[in-house]
Amino acid sequence: MPVSLVILAAGQGTRMNSDLPKVLHKVAGSPLLHHAMQAGRSLGPERVVVVTGHGADAVTRATLEYDEDALTVVQAEQNGTAHAVAQAAPLLSDASGDVIVLYGDTPFVSPETLEAMQTARARHAVVVLGFHAADPGRYGRLVTEGDSLLRIVEYKDATDEERSITLCNSGVICADAKLMFSLVAEVGKDNAAGEYYLTDLPELARKRGLSAGVVICPESETLGVNTRAQLAQAEAAFQARARTEALENGVTLTAPETVFFALDTVVGRDAIIGPNVIFGPGVTIESGAEIVGFCHLEGCHISRGATVGPFARLRPGAELAEDVHVGNFVEIKNAILDEGVKVGHLTYIGDADIGEHTNIGAGTVTCNYDGVMKHRTKVGRNAFIGSDTMLVAPVTVGDNAMTASGSVITEDVPAEAMAVARARQVNKPGLATRLFARLRAIKAAKAKG
Structure with a gap:
């Protein structure tokens, strides 16, 4: 009817x-x-x-x-x-x-x-x-x-x-x-x-x-909600029910009482959710994925075999393909990570497309915002992005290319090329000793005065 x-x-x-x-x-x-x-x-x-x-x-x-x-x-x-x-x-x-x-x-x-x-x-x-x-x-x-x-x-x-x-x-x-x-x-x-x-x-x-x-x-x-206390009761009731349903559906929750689901959270069977994981709206996790403890996820899709965390943040538009690894203190926003991509730690990937089996080194940042507009970074397949690389969008790194650690990449990197974008190191013999002596003398003089 x-x-x-x-x-x-x-x-x-x-x-x-x-x-x-x-x-x-x-x-x-x-x-x-x-x-x-x-x-x-x-x-x-x-x-x-x-x-x-x-x-x-x-x-x-x-x-x-x-x-x-x-x-x-x-x-x-x-x-x-x-x-x-x-x-x-x-x-x-x-x-x-x-x-x-x-x-x-x-x-x-x-x-x-x-x-x-x-x-x-x-x-x-x-x-x-x-x-x-x-x-x-x-x-x-x-x-x-x-x-x-x-x-x-x-x-x-x-x-x-x-x-x-x-x-x-x-x-x-x-x-x-x-x-x-x-x-x-x-x-x-x-x-x-x-x-x-x-x-x-x-x-x-x-x-x-x-x-x-x-x-x-x-x-x-x-249960009707008319007060803040009842709102808290409603939250507790929802979470208790959602945790029970997840466990009954074959999801592993290692510390169920610490996991917080959103209204529309979808988690597949045999996924593993660690302690202190918080789901915002719009999250789908496929079977066999693992979310390690202390992660915050919102508006993202995580495919089979992917691992996230600990201490990772996935924001709206994050798409993780199969077997992607996102490690500790990594933030992903409005970015597509193809199969097998690894982003181990201390990295921000925003407004980006990362090709399959690419490795993103620690401290990498996609510099996506120029103060007015957002721009996109594209990294090809099997690339290696060295630690502490700044990718200043819009910029493209080709397949099988590499960036040297500490580089600021402002121009496209061709496939199979190595990009080095940093000042050449210069060593000054004995300068450290002379400089420390001078600084200590200045400090001593100030102490006497």
């Missing part, structure tokens, strides 16, 4: 004590909003509408960053969840199939749970996602009869008997698009908060002779 998503992301999040909209605070390197969008993406939605409000421009940018086809609409005044969903109605007036309402600050609802809600739609006109809370607190309660949902009661409006119920409302709801917006249009605000609540929908549906039902998920999926 076709499905569209409405993601509510208009709240200010005052308890975050932040100028940043709540849904843009990050877990696993990505905004909370992206987590909600990723869960919904598994359903292959026809349309995604994000309802913005506080910080609307920034939330819109983040929405389009994740999905350039997504739509946004502004809820100028926050008058409740039903009011927020109503803002999306014009953008989904011709939508077919279901609408699922998600929340930009509730990042962990799983794709499997959303699929279960769609399946339940075969039995019920409206389906609500519920969970059994260890501490129900101030959650809305789901009043059920058998497998049917009678109504949702907000805590403020609940009786003592209703407050004793542990089956709570997550806020996530699914219904046929036309029915959803028809019911939303009937919602009133005769409640303690004076707001338009989505929680009225099941009871309104039953008044039309339609059924409402509940899908129950683990409480951990419904």
Whole structure:
């Protein structure tokens, strides 16, 4: 059945004590909003509408960053969840199939749970996602009869008997698009908060002779983020789950509790991840690669058999082919390293193409920035770049060529050539002794004075 998503992301999040909209605070390197969008993406939605409000421009940018086809609409005044969903109605007036309402600050609802809600739609006109809370607190309660949902009661409006119920409302709801917006249009605000609540929908549906039902998920999926403390809890929960999944998928984590994954990290089976490795967004590691301890990786691709680290940094655009070695205190940015390249230590390779089986000596730098523009360095196959070489881009070093240690290469080096670009050494016999004597005399004179 076709499905569209409405993601509510208009709240200010005052308890975050932040100028940043709540849904843009990050877990696993990505905004909370992206987590909600990723869960919904598994359903292959026809349309995604994000309802913005506080910080609307920034939330819109983040929405389009994740999905350039997504739509946004502004809820100028926050008058409740039903009011927020109503803002999306014009953008989904011709939508077919279901609408699922998600929340930009509730990042962990799983794709499997959303699929279960769609399946339940075969039995019920409206389906609500519920969970059994260890501490129900101030959650809305789901009043059920058998497998049917009678109504949702907000805590403020609940009786003592209703407050004793542990089956709570997550806020996530699914219904046929036309029915959803028809019911939303009937919602009133005769409640303690004076707001338009989505929680009225099941009871309104039953008044039309339609059924409402509940899908129950683990409480951990419904974790909402309203404070910095909850943001930290969400990060911990994500990392615990990601580490477990990696281990179950055949990845070796030598110190799992020290590895931090991003939302979209992909690691192949039989890869080895050492301690204190941090993944930023956009990292793919193929099977059999190894990341040694204390590395930071972002926006890069590492092929089978490659080794990275320790203490290496891979930045966006770094592409490592098979059997590449990147060693300690090496930084790679926007560079392609072909098969078998070795960059052992203390080196910066930025905006470069390095041919297969080339060796890059310690202390090499591609000088890629002239203060205004970036330029590219190209090094051919089987080349040898001597230690402490400065490659001043744009520059090309040919196949099987060599640069002498300490060279500053400002012109292209032909294939098979040896480039020496440094001042000739001159030795001055006895000068060191005379110079030290003079300096010591000056120091002694200053001490007496």
